[in-house]
Amino acid sequence: MNLTHAARRIHAARFFALLGLALLLGALPRPDYARQLTDADYARAAKFLLRSTDPLVGRNYDPLVDHEVQRVHWLDATHFWYRDHDASGDRFFEMDARTDQRLPAFDESKLAAALGKPAGKPLDAKHWPHAFDFRRLPDGRLAVAIAGKHYRCDLSGAGRCTQEKTGLKGVDGHAERSSDGKWLVFARDWNLWLRDEATGKVTQLTSDGVANDGYATESFGPMTSNGAVVRWAPDSRSLVAFRLDLRKVKDMYALVTRVGHPKLESWPYPLPGDKHVFMVRPVVIDVATRKVTPLQMAPEQQLGSWNDVQWAPDSKTFALVSTSRDRRQEWFRIADAATGDVRTVFEYTAKDFYQGWYGRPDWQYLPASGEAIWPTEQNNWMNLYLYSLKTGKMLHPITTGHGDVIQVLHLDRKTRTLWYVGVGRTPGMNPYYRQLFKVNIDTGKTTLLTPEDADHRITMAPDGRYFVDSYSTPTTPPVTVLRAADDGRILATVARTDIARLVATGWVPPVPFTVKARNGTTTLYGLLYKPTNFDPHKKYPIVDFVYPGPQIGSIATFSFRSERGSNQALAELGFIVVTLDGMGTPYRSASFQRAWYGDMGDDTIPDQIAGIKQLAARYPWMDLDRVGIWGHSGGGNATVSAMLHDPDFFKVGWAESGNYDNRDYYYAWGEKWEGLLVKHKNGTSNYDNQASELLAKNLKGHLMLVQGSIDDNVPISNTYLLVSALMKANKNFDMLIVPNERHHYGPYTPYITRRMWDFFVRYLAGNTPPHEFDGMPKSLTQ
Incomplete structure (x- = not known):
């Protein structure tokens, strides 16, 4: 290209100006948003x-956090065990709530060695999987669950564990143990089966279940588990289950790819507006006679794992709750276990939807006094109300004011005292912090049992006399204490979490x-x-x-x-x-x-x-x-x-x-x-x-x-x-x-x-x- 002398001078001037600008920019620090990460x-x-x-x-476990009591397991009304962890590894302690005495829950080295033999590989006695649980059997042995397998362990001598021949092979989901601990019920091939816990013998409890019309599984919507959903009577002579009818529900599909032909998966999956959804027909099953008694009520939709059943202490009746498809109507019903007769006690209608409960039902069935406790948001907050089983009318509020009742932990029917977890009920506190309260269901007199300005994770003893409280905030690690349930006084400090090693990183x-x-x-x-x-x-x-x-x-x-x-x-x-x-x-x-x-x-x-x-x-x-x-x-x-x-x-x-x-x-x-x-x-x-x-x-x-x-x-x-x-x-x-x-x-x-x-x-x-x-x-x- 031919350029005149003047043009060449202009071109050169622009070049050197741009070069100077580039050099200047190169000498300046690069902005934060234009760097190479390594x-x-x-x-x-x-x-x-x-x-x-x-x-x-589990996602909330950190080996750099010491002495964090993540779970407490009550063995009985006065004894619980927990895992303690620090730089040296894991230890398990058992604590007596009456005396505050704590002792090793078992010999960790001996149990690890005993479990390693049937497992075919050694188990590190200092580092136990999070998925570990145990309970004591009447004969002194330990029933151990670890990594999805179950063992019976005798630590009286050298230590010996045998893997349970449960008869549960192929069962995807949980089994339910009877109230007296003698039986285990599980679902298989669309029917219910019983295992004698003493002998391990397995027998079939029902026989008329067929594909897509079987018993008691929690297979619904996104869930495809075969876990048994039943509620044992207190006397362990009968249980409540249901027939689950999926036959008319339309399927969802997925394609599993592999070398060669792919595999087509299908499962029932109803969508909004579908005419046919999962339907259940509640039944009572007599364990001894295998008699199945359907409840005298129309089939109803399955909206979850069907935990809305509570037995009377005498095992003669039980209460259950039904929900309309639009979630606006709830029916509180009582069923006769012997005949299957059902009586609707009252109906509750919400403006848009009934919120229900978080995790498990917070309503209570009080047949001896002819009452029920029912949670509603009728005052813009989830509170508890006392209802008459005779008239179906609300008698009076039990809890009042701002803040939600999110879980009922225990009800003492003799003293008429109820313990519940509440949020947002203490002015000036983070409304998401959980606290434990007790309330008299007749007078409404309420006592706060966990006053610390923190979130409280509560594990209550079976009889309601004690509870373990682990309290913390997003910025302060947990302190775990044993408290008396009558007034919340601290009886012992179980553990104080130490995050020094975590902070050091x-x-x-x-x-x-x-x-x-x-x-x-x-x-x-x-x-x-x-x-x-x-x-x-x-x-x-x-x-x-x-x-x-x-x-x-x-x-x-x-x-x-x-x-x-x-x-x-x-x-x-x-x-x-x-x-x-x-x-x-x-x-x-x-x-x-x-x-x-x-x-x-x-x-x-x-x-x-x-x-x-x-x-x-x-x-x-x-x-x-x-x-x-x-x-x-x-x-x-x-x-x-x-x-x-x-x-x-x-x-x-x-x-x-x-x-x-x-x-x-x-x-x-x-x-x-x-x-x-x-x-x-x-x-x-x-x-x-x-x-x-x-x-x-x-x-x-x-x-x-x-x-x-x-x-x-x-x-x-x-x-x-x-x-x-x-x-x-x-x-x-x-x-x-x-x-x-x-x-x-x-x-x-x-x-x-x-x-x-x-x-x-x-x-x-x-x-x-x-x-x-x-x-x-x-x-x-x-």
Whole structure:
């Protein structure tokens, strides 16, 4: 190219000006969001993932935390055992609640050696699997459960364990032991079977169960277990079970891939609006005669593991609760065990849905006094009320005021005293902290038994005289004490958790915070995670870890945990990680929990945005221009909702196994919180407001979709429907399908976690991740 002299001078001037600018920029420090991360950066973050190498330890176990009593097992009314752990390993102690005396629960070396022989491999006496349990048999032997196997162990001499020949081979799920401990009932081949605990002999209890119309399994919706669901009478002569009818329920499918022909899996899975759902017919079974007596009532839908049965102490009657399909109506009924006659005592109708109970029923059947205790939210909080079994009328409130009753632990029918776990009932305290109360069911006089400003995890003795209380906060480790149930006085300190070894590794606790909800008035609670090398002069991108509920929130518990998933690990890579329980999640008022009833596409996202904006105004080191979000299952759903409803706020999303359209998810889920499916003449429905694929055109940022290919909880069709809509909208996105894994990712979890880190590092922080980092804990599981 020919240039004039003047043109050459101009060209040269521009070149040297640009060169000078480049040299100047090269001399300036590079911004935080444009650097190459190394294996060392990822390795430092990986230290904050689940630390133990034992896949059976459970997610809340940390070998660097000493003297944390995670579980207490009552052997009888006055003795309990617990595991103690420190740098030297595990020890097991038994404590006498009457004397405060504690002794070794057993000879750990002898039991480990005895268990190692039938297992065919040595057992480390200093490091026991988390999945370990034992109980004492009347003859002094130990019944031991470890790693899914059962043993009978005699430690009186040299020590000998024999693996139980249970006759339970092939049984997927649990078995139920009779009230007197003599029998074990389990489900197999659509029928119930009995095992004599003394002899091990197995006999068939029912014989008319057939495929998809059998007895007592908890196989419903996303659950495919064969575990027996029965309730033994106090005298162990009979039990309540049910016939489960799946015959007309439509199937869901998954394709297992392998070399050669794939395997097609199918299982009954009703969807919202389906005519046929799982139906149960309650029955009473006489153990001695094998007589099956159906209850005189119409078949009803199975909405869970059917734990809503309570026997009378004399074993002659029992109470049960039925629920309407729309979850608005509840029927309290009493059945005669001998005849199967059923009487409806009262009916309770909620405006939108009956919240029910968390974990197990909190209603109580008091046949001797002709009363029942029934929980409702009629005053905007879950309280307990006394009802007459004769008239079906409410007699009076038992508990009153603000705060929820979330679990009844014990009822003394003689003294008319009830012990319950409550939240939000102490003004000025974090409303998610659990506390134990006792109340007189006649006068309503209430006593707080655990006054410490902390979350209390309670394990009560069978007769209600004592309880073990482990209390902690997100920033203070647990103190475990033995208390008297009459007044809460501390009888002994069981253990004080020591986190010195954990802190020495650089661990820091999350930062608790409060913000206002979308309405500007309701206080929300959350936890914030900063890098351990935090620099307040830097600007950090934000990652919102979300789980919208409605059955639980993002945080799950405000008790102490050394790790909460990958929150701190992700923060180590240069992020501020936020977890916030938005409106619509449990343990608050009824109006709080129903903030977006009928609009599940809400997913607490307006509260997440409001909270993050307040935090960013409070902390200038939070960068509102770089906000990402991620979650699993319901959190995956919420992540996609956030990316599509608020694409200018959330720039990057990582969505795992999400139910992106509840029309394609288990019917009982959507029909409780979205309402019964109503299809309109124009082709729309009341479920359209939660269907993410209808908003696919709104996507602007980087979105990753992850799902197991044979997910039997959230069918993969949820992801494919969204993918189809994104493609039709000509949107770029990423997807990872995990082969032959279900709702969680099993051995692929380390890989998926690493890919998530890479995704946020590259697209949210603007950095470059190390190439295929290979230092993730191999035992990491979801």
